[in-house]
Amino acid sequence: xxxxxxxxxxxxxxxxxxxxxxxxxxxxxxxxxxxxxxxxxxxxxxxxxxxxxxxxxxxxxxxxxxxxxxxxxxxxxxxxxxxxxxxxxxxxxxxxxxxxxxxxxxxxxxxxxxxxxxxxxxxxxxxxxxxxxxxxxxxxxxxxxxxxxxxxxxxxxxxxxxxxxxxxxxxxxxxxxxxxxxxxxxxxxxxxxxxxxxxxxxxxxxxxxxxxxxxxxxxxxxxxxxxxxxxxxxxxxxxxxxxxxxxxxxxxxxxxxxxxxxxxxxxxxxxxxxxx
Numbered sequence: 014x015x016x017x018x019x020x021x022x023x024x025x026x027x028x029x030x031x032x033x034x035x036x037x038x039x040x041x042x043x044x045x046x047x048x049x050x051x052x053x054x055x056x057x058x059x060x061x062x063x064x065x066x067x068x069x070x071x072x073x074x075x076x077x078x079x080x081x082x083x084x085x086x087x088x089x090x091x092x093x094x095x096x097x098x099x100x101x102x103x104x105x106x107x108x109x110x111x112x113x114x115x116x117x118x119x120x121x122x123x124x125x126x127x128x129x130x131x132x133x134x135x136x137x138x139x140x141x142x143x144x145x146x147x148x149x150x151x152x153x154x155x156x157x158x159x160x161x162x163x164x165x166x167x168x169x170x171x172x173x174x175x176x177x178x179x180x181x182x183x184x185x186x187x188x189x190x191x192x193x194x195x196x197x198x199x200x201x202x203x204x205x206x207x208x209x210x211x212x213x214x215x216x217x218x219x220x221x222x223x224x225x226x227x228x229x230x231x232x233x234x235x236x237x238x239x240x241x242x243x244x245x246x247x248x249x250x251x252x253x254x255x256x257x258x259x260x261x262x263x264x265x266x267x268x269x270x271x272x273x274x275x276x277x278x279x280x281x282x283x284x285x286x287x288x289x
Contacts, residue, residue, distance in 0.1 A: 016047040029139040044252040047074045054128040067104035068128035070118045180206030220275035227268030
């Protein structure tokens with residue numbers, strides 16, 4: 014089942030009884046990527062912590078940039094777009110559905126009313142509000158972190174699992190070949206495996222730790238490829254330049270991928286914000 018990319022945090026606003034289901038309404042949960050969630054109503058099966066349905070109020074942080082691009086091409090069309098509206102979304106077994114944008118979905122009471130109507134229609138249940146409930150979502154009983162291999166995380170999870178497996182595997186290979194498996198190199202690999210485990214548990218700092226070596230690798234490739242060529246004439250060779258350009262692109266892209274999982278913003282945008 015597809016999940017919204019939320020990682021925790023947020024304020025528990027209300028809880029619900031849907032008969033065979035329970036629900037919780039969260040305000041401003043933490044999330045990855047440019048999509049920010051104003052409200053999320055999560056539905057669980059009773060005695061089961063895995064969600065079966067999400068209804069969300071969403072905003073795209075890149076919306077203002079997209080409107081600016083539209084304005085360049087079609088000012089009349091851009092003038093009719095409201096950058097303040099929120100989008101109503103549903104995450105279910107059938108995927109993610111966008112039900113359109115409106116200022117109404119930014120309002121708690123209007124969003125809640127519509128979300129309960131959607132839940133009633135999809136699950137054929139009558140909602141009952143248990144109580145107003147304040148607190149942090151991380152202290153609740155439900156797990157709202159995305160499952161392993163859920164859409165949007167598959168590449169990341171695959172890379173993290175490789176890192177988790179690589180440490181013990183290298184130590185075992187070294188031991189079988191008569192090499193001392195407890196060298197600084199093996200300890201470093203084991204530390205990377207631990208970082209991989211933290212990443213699978215969605216501990217944000219793990220993604221930053223994984224991103225930095227790839228950025229350093231890309232920087233080293235820039236220096237080695239373009240400032241220390243075997244011959245300066247190689248810099249005009251498409252084969253030589255293309256090889257290093259592809260290498261730098263791959264290294265930076267992997268680093269940027271992990272960085273966005275950590276910060277929710279592109280690395281270059283993050284640098285621009287820090288320097289501005």
